[in-house]
Amino acid sequence: MKREKPKYKQIIDAAVIVIADNGYHQAQVSKIAKQAGVADGTIYLYFKNKEDILISVFREKMAVFIESLQEVNQENTTAAEKLEFMITNHFRVLSNDKYLARVTQLELRQSNRDIRLKINAVLKEYLEQLDTILEEGVKAGEFDANMDLRLARQLIFGTVDEVTTSWVMKDHKFDLTAQAPKVYQLLLNGIKG
Amino acid sequence: MKREKPKYKQIIDAAVIVIADNGYHQAQVSKIAKQAGVADGTIYLYFKNKEDILISVFREKMAVFIESLQEVNQENTTAAEKLEFMITNHFRVLSNDKYLARVTQLELRQSNRDIRLKINAVLKEYLEQLDTILEEGVKAGEFDANMDLRLARQLIFGTVDEVTTSWVMKDHKFDLTAQAPKVYQLLLNGIKG
Amino acid sequence: MKREKPKYKQIIDAAVIVIADNGYHQAQVSKIAKQAGVADGTIYLYFKNKEDILISVFREKMAVFIESLQEVNQENTTAAEKLEFMITNHFRVLSNDKYLARVTQLELRQSNRDIRLKINAVLKEYLEQLDTILEEGVKAGEFDANMDLRLARQLIFGTVDEVTTSWVMKDHKFDLTAQAPKVYQLLLNGIKG
Amino acid sequence: MKREKPKYKQIIDAAVIVIADNGYHQAQVSKIAKQAGVADGTIYLYFKNKEDILISVFREKMAVFIESLQEVNQENTTAAEKLEFMITNHFRVLSNDKYLARVTQLELRQSNRDIRLKINAVLKEYLEQLDTILEEGVKAGEFDANMDLRLARQLIFGTVDEVTTSWVMKDHKFDLTAQAPKVYQLLLNGIKG
DNA sequence: AATGAATGAGGTTTCATTCAT
DNA sequence: CATGAATGAAACCTCATTCAT
Numbered sequence: 094m095k096r097e098k099p100k101y102k103q104i105i106d107a108a109v110i111v112i113a114d115n116g117y118h119q120a121q122v123s124k125i126a127k128q129a130g131v132a133d134g135t136i137y138l139y140f141k142n143k144e145d146i147l148i149s150v151f152r153e154k155m156a157v158f159i160e161s162l163q164e165v166n167q168e169n170t171t172a173a174e175k176l177e178f179m180i181t182n183h184f185r186v187l188s189n190d191k192y193l194a195r196v197t198q199l200e201l202r203q204s205n206r207d208i209r210l211k212i213n214a215v216l217k218e219y220l221e222q223l224d225t226i227l228e229e230g231v232k233a234g235e236f237d238a239n240m241d242l243r244l245a246r247q248l249i250f251g252t253v254d255e256v257t258t259s260w261v262m263k264d265h266k267f268d269l270t271a272q273a274p275k276v277y278q279l280l281l282n283g284i285k286g
Numbered sequence: 287m288k289r290e291k292p293k294y295k296q297i298i299d300a301a302v303i304v305i306a307d308n309g310y311h312q313a314q315v316s317k318i319a320k321q322a323g324v325a326d327g328t329i330y331l332y333f334k335n336k337e338d339i340l341i342s343v344f345r346e347k348m349a350v351f352i353e354s355l356q357e358v359n360q361e362n363t364t365a366a367e368k369l370e371f372m373i374t375n376h377f378r379v380l381s382n383d384k385y386l387a388r389v390t391q392l393e394l395r396q397s398n399r400d401i402r403l404k405i406n407a408v409l410k411e412y413l414e415q416l417d418t419i420l421e422e423g424v425k426a427g428e429f430d431a432n433m434d435l436r437l438a439r440q441l442i443f444g445t446v447d448e449v450t451t452s453w454v455m456k457d458h459k460f461d462l463t464a465q466a467p468k469v470y471q472l473l474l475n476g477i478k479g
Numbered sequence: 480m481k482r483e484k485p486k487y488k489q490i491i492d493a494a495v496i497v498i499a500d501n502g503y504h505q506a507q508v509s510k511i512a513k514q515a516g517v518a519d520g521t522i523y524l525y526f527k528n529k530e531d532i533l534i535s536v537f538r539e540k541m542a543v544f545i546e547s548l549q550e551v552n553q554e555n556t557t558a559a560e561k562l563e564f565m566i567t568n569h570f571r572v573l574s575n576d577k578y579l580a581r582v583t584q585l586e587l588r589q590s591n592r593d594i595r596l597k598i599n600a601v602l603k604e605y606l607e608q609l610d611t612i613l614e615e616g617v618k619a620g621e622f623d624a625n626m627d628l629r630l631a632r633q634l635i636f637g638t639v640d641e642v643t644t645s646w647v648m649k650d651h652k653f654d655l656t657a658q659a660p661k662v663y664q665l666l667l668n669g670i671k672g
Numbered sequence: 673m674k675r676e677k678p679k680y681k682q683i684i685d686a687a688v689i690v691i692a693d694n695g696y697h698q699a700q701v702s703k704i705a706k707q708a709g710v711a712d713g714t715i716y717l718y719f720k721n722k723e724d725i726l727i728s729v730f731r732e733k734m735a736v737f738i739e740s741l742q743e744v745n746q747e748n749t750t751a752a753e754k755l756e757f758m759i760t761n762h763f764r765v766l767s768n769d770k771y772l773a774r775v776t777q778l779e780l781r782q783s784n785r786d787i788r789l790k791i792n793a794v795l796k797e798y799l800e801q802l803d804t805i806l807e808e809g810v811k812a813g814e815f816d817a818n819m820d821l822r823l824a825r826q827l828i829f830g831t832v833d834e835v836t837t838s839w840v841m842k843d844h845k846f847d848l849t850a851q852a853p854k855v856y857q858l859l860l861n862g863i864k865g
Numbered sequence: 866a867a868t869g870a871a872t873g874a875g876g877t878t879t880c881a882t883t884c885a886t
Numbered sequence: 887c888a889t890g891a892a893t894g895a896a897a898c899c900t901c902a903t904t905c906a907t
Contacts, residue, residue: 100891116399122877132893134879143877203396205311213455241468244449248441248472251448255440262406275434279441283476293866315902316869325868327904336902486870502785508898518872523899589782591697599841627854630835634827634858637834641826648792661820665827669862701881702890711889713883722881872904876897883893 101139104129108150113192117200148211151201154193155215157186162222172230173281176249179226180280181273183253188269198258220246237286245284252280294332297322301343306385310393341404344394347386348408350379355415365423366474369442372416373473374466376446381462391451413439430479438477445473487525490515494536499578503586534597537587540579541601543572548608558616559667562635565612566666567659569639574655584644606632623672631670638666680718683708687729692771696779727790730780733772734794736765741801751809752860755828758802759859760852762832767848777840799825806863815863824863831859
């Protein structure tokens with residue numbers, strides 16, 4: 094008996110590939126089912142509807158980022174080191190899964206407002222981890238005590254996101270992970286005390 | 287007899303309103319035609335297809351940003367002052383036209399890959415103006431000579447864009463233009479020599 | 480230029496034929512469109528949705544019955560004569576349009592509760608005309624003053640409907656209009672004073 | 673160990689409840705299985721297919737009517753008394769099982785032509801019992817010798833059915849069994865010699 | 866130049882039935 | 887006998903675009 098991945102995971106992974114290959118609006122349920130090697134109807138044993146597939150893709154994949162951040166946030170390192178890890182990790186994960194990168198940076202953003210709101214809810218956890226780092230850095234005197242925390246968060250996330258999107262749109266023509274130290278330095282300059 | 291705006295402009299403006307009010311996916315050509323006060327078929331006398339409307343919306347509205355930057359780039363001010371103006375101007379224009387802000391920050395991004403690529407082509411002019419400022423600043427010793435120019439551009443555009451998007455998604459709950467000096471300071475810290 | 484029936488009527492008539500030929504559950508919108516000689520989408524310029532087509536079929540066709548009853552109710556005849564006319568007319572109209580008979584007696588009754596309720600609302604007008612006849616007959620001493628009006632209505636409608644349905648289910652094997660005098664006599668016996 | 677009803681009966685009863693509660697078109701096999709406390713697949717050990725369940729429901733429940741009529745038809749009473757019993761019994765049985773009444777009067781009639789034909793075959797036995805009463809009544813001089821037997825049957829069944837359906841559609845707002853004597857009188861008037 | 870009625874392709878989801886365990 | 891996960895066919899409706907007037 095062949096041991097299969099549980100179908101839920103199987104379908105999520107198929108969705109990432111289909112969306113990356115065909116684009117958001119051409120990612121029909123039947124294509125995802127075919128890629129996953131299951132019948133169309135089987136999808137609906139594991140997901141409420143198509144929207145549920147898309148949000149689940151994002152949630153499952155973001156979990157990697159969020160968990161690694163939670164871990165690093167519990168370690169005894171400086172806030173600056175944590176920030177550096179966050180950036181490096183972000184770039185590394187997406188570098189290693191170009192399908193995922195295309196899906197999160199380009200395709201999923203084409204979804205309608207409902208899905209976008211649910212995706213943002215997932216993203217919020219990630220941003221809260223970032224906030225934790227920033228608060229800690231301010232308390233430790235590493236980061237500028239007068240800076241606007243929300244702006245700092247937007248500075249960091251906006252930059253990391255823009256660099257990643259740029260990398261995807263330019264068909265990965267530069268080495269994304271190699272940008273991490275430089276991005277870290279620019280951002281640290283911006284916020285350090 | 288009332289002198290009417292030329293129909294081309296009329297349709298562009300109608301598109302912005304319809305997209306802002308209904309969202310990208312609910313902005314049907316017939317709605318735009320109705321809002322513009324013309325027949326559906328008339329749209330196709332001025333635009334090749336729907337995609338052409340959307341890109342034209344972006345191009346026409348971006349022109350405001352680009353022109354003002356071209357002007358300021360020809361003035362005798364420091365690169366830092368130019369950067370500050372760029373940020374302030376960006377926030378001010380979108381603050382003054384909340385319809386436009388919603389359309390550019392949220393709605394148009396839901397379009398498919400083809401339209402996104404064409405929108406990026408329009409954006410490129412804006413980013414080139416930004417590059418001009420950065421190069422000038424490096425040459426004048428205002429900005430760090432060792433920094434990666436592309437990263438600096440992504441830092442600045444990514445941050446400004448993220449702050450604006452955040453402001454739109456939070457229903458303009460904070461004063462966007464008031465962020466300009468703080469954003470400028472954070473970014474300048476990042477890149478100054 | 481060929482003068483066409485207005486499309487609305489054209490589609491209604493096509494629906495009757497398609498439903499009669501294929502049965503309620505096999506009467507797809509595309510079949511109706513094809514039969515009407517229009518595109519699928521054209522249907523939706525004239526009807527809100529499929530349900531709207533079905534109810535409209537019933538409403539338009541019942542109008543024939545209701546109007547003729549309204550006319551006869553305004554004439555100077557006895558209630559018994561009006562009743563006889565009603566029965567004769569009912570059988571004659573359905574005898575002359577076997578498609579319609581199949582649709583109203585068998586097919587439309589397979590619809591779901593929502594449609595059935597709306598169909599019943601249309602039917603109500605017909606039954607009210609019948610009530611008018613009965614009340615008039617009681618007042619004139621033609622019909623039994625002690626009878627239960629609602630039951631009398633159910634007696635008449637139930638019988639006429641059952642005879643018609645029987646005729647349809649037996650593939651029109653007997654002459655429906657020929658039943659009218661006998662049915663009238665049975666019913667009159669039941670309710671006469 | 674609790675002695676269970678045989679599964680066949682269990683499933684029939686579950687079907688009546690599910691159809692009455694959810695309506696014909698929302699009575700999925702899986703719902704019936706759940707209500708019956710068995711697995712979906714188990715249904716198919718006792719019934720050939722869904723159609724078979726529905727017809728069996730009707731057949732099993734009609735048996736009550738048919739048996740009681742067979743009994744009364746063997747008694748030494750007048751045809752008129754038998755007719756009265758038939759009407760009273762019909763109303764009483766359905767009054768006592770409102771689930772069943774909804775299912776037979778409203779829901780099962782939404783089924784397609786095939787099922788309807790098979791249901792009619794079951795109904796035929798009932799109508800034959802009614803014919804026996806009528807023939808006996810004619811022979812005994814109780815009923816009009818000149819009347820059309822088929823019409824008389826349709827008069828009686830159509831009226832009883834219409835009264836019952838009306839009662840179900842009006843949510844049992846009147847006392848159905850209380851109608852029996854009045855209905856009997858109306859019908860007897862119609863057919864008595 | 867302007868109209869707007871007509872077109873027709875294309876996709877999500879349900880659910881009766883099967884069959885390996 | 888019993889299970890229940892898996893199957894896959896099938897249809898309503900929308901909307902960008904055309905073209906006769």
